[in-house]
Amino acid sequence: DIVMTQSPDSLAVSLGERATINCKSSRSVLYTFNKKNSVAWYQQKPGQPPKLLIYWASTREFGVPERFSGSGSGTDFTLTISSLQAEDVAVYYCQQYYTTPSWTFGQGTKVEIK
């Protein structure tokens, strides 16, 4: 199994400031056939199901604000919130689908307002 490890477990960021969440996979999740990294990011607010933000490591899902961006390749990935808004308070998860149909998720990173 590919293990996805997120860091930090939690972070507090001031409104309008940048939030950065890291996700490291235990082995490369780069598909050689399409040169894309099989990583998705989700946002989960309290009492709600997760919501897809990013797939293929850097493609923003339709309707997701531009302040959310994904980057990285191989084994190291990052979700960046460029200017934190109050509504961004949530837990964020990375997920690999390199081993589809099987998925594995990171343990989650809780983002709060400082």
Next chain:
Amino acid sequence: QVQLVQSGAEVKKPGSSVRVSCKASGGTFSSDTITWVRQAPGQGLEWMGRIIPLVDVTNNAVRFEGRITFTADKSTSTAYMELRRLRSEDTAVYYCTRGDGDFALSWGQGTLVSVSS
């Protein structure tokens, strides 16, 4: 926009079974992949398995081998997940999701299954 509506919360005894339903509206149910993910209280997300209704192909996580079944009724656009021989550790919110099998485009609202004697 495809919506997924799941069945209501369940309280079960250890050793019993639970079946959670997931009804899709809109979109093309048969060509989607329905993946099930669970979340124990205060914990992260765990992939359980999936079904491709068009061809009735299923896959499940090894840890559930022998006690989980995924089915789909194309006539009602409803997917089902049955988990047997329930244990207290199976207490969780169970989500169905839809997509092409790589990531979850949309999620059901979740079904809380509580297992307690």
